[in-house]
Amino acid sequence: MYLGLLFLLLTATLASAAYGPPRWTVGLTVVSFVAAGLVYFHHASDSLPLSF
16 A cells, blocks of 8 residues: 555656646655655565575
């Protein structure tokens, strides 16, 4: 679900870059980078179970 929300956030960022004010674009870009970093660290911190 959060990957879908991240996709929508990135889509809104691209739409803002094309049609919106630069101030909104910078803000959405910062929020997008932070959200992508949080998703990465969420997956990177999961321990992988060993199956042998």
